[in-house]
Amino acid sequence: MLLPEVGYGWGEIRAGLDRVMVILICALFALGVVSIYSAGKEVRSSTVVYVARQLVWGGVSAAVYVAILRVGYRNFVRLSFWMYAGTVLCLIVLGVRGIVSGVTVARWFQFGGVSFQPAELGKVTLILFMSRFCSRRPPENVKNFFAALAICGVSVLLILIQPDLGSALVYVAIIFAILTVAGTPMKYMAWLSGVALCAMPVLWKGMREYQRLRLIVFLDPYIDPQGAGYNVIQSRIAVGSGGLWGKGFLQGTQGRLHFLPAPHTDFIFSVFAEEFGFIGGIIVIVLFACLFWRILRGAFRTKDTGAKLLCVGVVAWLWFQVMESIAMSMGLAPITGIPMPLFSYGGSSLLMVAIALALAQSVAISPVKEKFAHI
């Protein structure tokens, strides 16, 4: 704890790097690219474009990953308050601008050709901020618990008005997981869950018509087979028809015939499961399970409580998005439009996941650093 707040040298990174984690990440990314290629096939002019862009973003993400390892997670944790405040400020600006212009609140800022979604970056800053806050003021008493809840709740509310239900749920998962591990008495957690349940009807009232429809059709897609339920039915047909071994690479019909909406983003797993079947699906799930395991292994090894919470937050985020997108592809969860980590096409979400994974890797390296320092 008395270490100087500097980054890691190449030697430290080489000595402490969790290579298994890197291999798992690369494997998942590669499977994602394969699926994107398959999803893009037959859609005019996009096949190679999507894959090429995803590879470019992969390269950018890798560079950022390495850069973050050099800087070290502690420096990010130290600045987390300001980063989180900046995120909230961006969300407020979007909200106010949306209310002033009257139509809807936008989800992103546009800089020339590049769009920037504060809600995506917010996942990282929220994790950093919470791990610092909850390690300094453990939510063991009412005061600290409510303080943490209030500060984090602000960003959730701001995202709900966008309205971006999917991202808000990711935030809730992160907050819940970190609070639990940080030592919140079970009594409080039970109480919080109760309040959340009571809030459901209020949330329902505040939702837009299309959002409600998406939620209902997941319970019974045949209510509206050509409208909102169409996606659910078609995706389920894609997954189900994959069978044990799948139809084979580029042999899927559902995704390629455009029965699936947004096959390369929201429904990427449906494309994958149709072509690689149950076996392929199990492989992906196991790869994610191993990744979570390795990240948490780092959490067990470090003595820094903030770092433990950071790892928990990263896993909670990835876990929620994996659960949601795979369950959604089978029609077992409502369609929220959140991407599947490392899999879905899309530069900004890939980059954010890479940042989170780099922070987790940095935690895994840190015991080595401590060892070096003691010598």
Add this chain to the structure above:
Amino acid sequence: MYKALDHFDFDHRLMYVRNIFIFSLLFLVAGLAYFQLVKADEYVDLASRNRLRMIRLPSPRGNIYDANGVPLAVNVRTFEIRAYPMDIRRDEDYESTANMFARHGIPMTSADLRERVDRQYVAPYRAVSVIGNLTLAQVSDLVMDDEFSRRLFPSPVWRRIYPAGALAAHVVGYVGEITREELEYQRDLYYQAGDVIGKNGMESMYEEQLRGTVGEQVVEVDSRGRPLRNVNYNDPQNGADLKLTLDLAAQREALRLMEGKKGALVAMDVNDGSVKVLMSVPAFDTNPLTWGISAGEWSALAGDPDKPMMNRVTGGAYPPGSVFKVVTAASLLMEKTVDTGTVISCPGYYRVGTPPRTFRCWNRSGHGRENIHGALRDSCDVFFYENGVKLGIDKLIEWGREFGVGAPTGVDIPGEVGGNIAGRDWKRRRIGESWYHGDTVNYAIGQGYLLMTPLQLVRVYAAFANGGKLVTPRFNSAKKPEWKDVKVSKANMDIIRRGIRDSVKSGTGRAARGFGVEIAGKTGTAQNSQGEDHAWFVGYAPADNPRYVAAALVEGGGSGGSVAGPLAARILSYLLEHDK
């Protein structure tokens, strides 16, 4: 720092949470096992015969009628045959489909067919139009063919027809297939590629009211594309009709009057702002645009130097010339720069500035002594030059804006422009020069940078006619009349009204006299930097109890009195004669 106990608690909780994370993934495994192992056969079957076909049933658009119920836009029902690319994109499919059409006397080769399908192709399951424009008889004949039902779907198509054609083209507008850009920027998700959308005029302005709601038929088909059953059916909802204030018979009269000219003729009810006549010439026929014209025909129409597609009444900004003098007169009177006793002497020119510049009166020999009444009657430029400079440009612009100059009138037609009445700041920014007296002199007689649309002018004259209401022009008869009060006193209004009445009686507007109605109005001959002078006449009738106001503009028409005066007078007398 943390107590050892806390540290223990941390790892304990961490373990629990880790186990929840990892084992909850088993839920996904179970789900996959259920759908991909237990239910696999069912879904493989569903995927292989996937197959719900969604058919959009277009809604007939609302009809558009003129003020007397004469149809301006109606629909006729035709049929088209649609198909899904995945069903028909093999060579033998093209061959057999073309053969089938040939058997029923419809000439179409397999190469034509392929070209049509490729052109419309978006995705294999998105239906494309194989052939359009069939009659009911042709379709029923085709449907009897054994080969027909496999992969072809007949569907009714509503085609828009404009019986009045060019007579009401600029008002009614036309419809056409939605473009890629329009699809991307649409506010709601209502439209799909291939849909028809209003492109201009009323068709665009009242699109949401006119379009109705499309219906949808969902059919489950077997692996060979034969319909098995109807899954869902929603009737299309007719669009609502639209009744305009426009009078088609008066339009016909207006077109006859404007034959062979370039310009605009517009007439409006002075009290409620309902536009009776809007004729912009040259006009164009909207029917071919709706049915589809070749790229060559389109560029010939759009690139025509006479700009037939431009609506000159709302979209054309012109120097108003002397017809603007009523606004100058109102500001002189209201700012007390002049009263009825103010007399100037007009030697036929006016000198102002250092070094002095000379501005000529249209009457080179001068008008002698003129007060405001005489200045309006004789359109004496020097009176307005001299007093305009006394008044100053800022006040003049302020009053111009009070009469709506420089801002769109708010008429319910798309693409309206606001003209220009910009002052000092604008000139400095745009031209980099400061404002001179000469600029004020120009503005006082409606020249210089001043630009107005014919519709803005009828609105200004309507305000004088109805006693100070600046009405918002409208085409939709169901729309409530709206207006803004102009802050000109009744006494001053009367002075100006008398001036422009006598202008027609015995002044420059004499050419508008003798058409059976007493008109009050003003001529204008606007200098035009691009060529010949524009001829203007704006006036209302009857002079003592006004009903209608009209503006006539002939581009490059020369002298306003003789050219434009009779046009406006004839349309006013026509409207009054046919008044119920």
